[in-house]
Amino acid sequence: MAAPALIALAHGSRDPRSGQTITALVDEVRRMRPDLRIEVAFLELARPAFGKVVDKLVRAGFDEIVVVPLLLSDAYHAKVDVPGAIAEATARHEGVRICATSILGLEPVFLEVLDQRLREALKAARVRELDALVLAGAGSSDALANQAVSRLARVWGTRHKLPVTAAFAAAAPPAAGEAVRAFRAEGRRHIAVASLFLAPGFLPDRVTELATEAGAVAVSEPLGAHPELARTVLARYAVGAVELVPV
Structure with missing residues (x-):
């Protein structure tokens, strides 16, 4: 059979x-x-x-x-x-x-993939120092779905011993640009954004645009x-x- x-x-x-x-x-x-x-x-x-x-x-x-x-x-x-x-x-x-x-x-093992994509973005941008991270997902009107992204962000931050904020491309605050600006208001200047998306498209592009405008030093590609x-x-x-x- x-x-x-x-x-x-x-x-x-x-x-x-x-x-x-x-x-x-x-x-x-x-x-x-x-x-x-x-x-x-x-x-x-x-x-x-x-x-x-x-x-x-x-x-x-x-x-x-x-x-x-x-x-x-x-x-x-x-x-x-x-x-x-x-x-x-x-x-x-x-x-x-x-x-x-x-x-x-949002399997914990996906953090390995996030790290790889972010390393690629940092290398391309010639960035060697970070003092904050933003984990940017799609966002949803479902609060539990957003909370899952926030939990993963906390795990990721603990892993790298850096402050991390979860951000969302739609339906929930903060947007990626807002998260980057909040860190910059604290005096942090080396902020990278990881794209918690499966594939490229409008929302990941929007995250990159807003984060870059706000001063992010690098934005990773989706998991792929x-x-x-x-x-x-x-x-x-x-x-x-x-x-x-x-x-």
């Missing part, structure tokens, strides 16, 4: 860099598990659409599908959009079992197609595949 197919499901963006990055991440997952049928899909704004990918897998003979949401925050997209898309696809394909795993989330993220996708898949096993 074939293993369940894996759909790596991203939100989607009109920015082509976003889709390219998500595709590169899924390619990394495929390299790690060439034995699995692995597809990429998007909820909106990009192709292939989730429903079309499910249709393709069903035509190929798969009756079990594990969906791994490529989301960092457990907010609206995770709680509403993903279950809705799966319910719609399941209703169209009687007898096909589709389950969603936990989102990628890193092996740690690929391993987390496969870890989520493993749990989902077990849940599909009949009791």
